[in-house]
Amino acid sequence: MNGVPVEDDDLFAQDAVDSAPSATELEAERIAEALVFASAEPVPEAFLVERLPRGVDVRAIMSRLARLYAGRGVNLIRIEDKWAFRTAADLSFVFRRDEGEAKKLSRAALEVLAIIAYHQPVTRAEIEDIRGVQTSRGTLDVLMEAGWVRFRGRRRTPGRPVTLGTTPRFLDHFGLEEIRDLPGLEELKGAGLLSGRIPPDFRVPLPTTADELGEDEDPITQLDLEELGLLTPGGGADE
Known part of the structure; x- marks a missing residue:
């Protein structure tokens, strides 16, 4: 198979199984995604810890979600110990603002x-x-x-x-x-x-x-x- 020994393929397949998120982790991702999406302000990790299934690695859950959103129009970003959804920086040109909306700093x-x-x-x-x-x-x-x-x-x-x-x-x-x-x-x-x-x-x-x-x-x-x-x-x- 493209020069890769069968035993190596078996190892790769096993690694994929081992690294696949569990049902609990997938449910935790859905809950975390909903909590951050529904919040007008960045959500602290401590808040997520209180509401996600006990024992899950919150930082790992959020990092995996961030990777899922990395190439999309909306990104999940970390701000210190908080998380928030933000429009992808390279798409800022598509948003028009009223001339009087934003004031420039002196x-x-x-x-x-x-x-x-x-x-x-x-x-x-x-x-x-x-x-x-x-x-x-x-x-x-x-x-x-x-x-x-x-x-x-x-x-x-x-x-x-x-x-x-x-x-x-x-x-x-x-x-x-x-x-x-x-x-x-x-x-x-x-x-x-x-x-x-x-x-x-x-x-x-x-x-x-x-x-x-x-x-x-x-x-x-x-x-x-x-x-x-x-x-x-x-x-x-x-x-």
């Missing part, structure tokens, strides 16, 4: 977003030190309204400044599984986003992958949220 907002993404956790003062100019509250408001930036905690330094970081929605919008997927120095050069006259010792910062607070950060409290204008006194959401 250059200042793009600079601030890039600094937060690469330097997080970072304070407003640190952002201004990197940019060399003051950052308006409006610029940060735009990024927070988009859901791309969040308050992480309080830095354990005089004044206890608030630290900023990106969100899962930021990763989702820019097609990143995790923050370490941000382009590095050579990729930025190749895309023409860095000039040829950058300092020889310049390095693109490698952002942390941990969502937990750093050793120099304290958690945001309800009083902090009230002070920042995110909650009204007493705990109600500030409209």
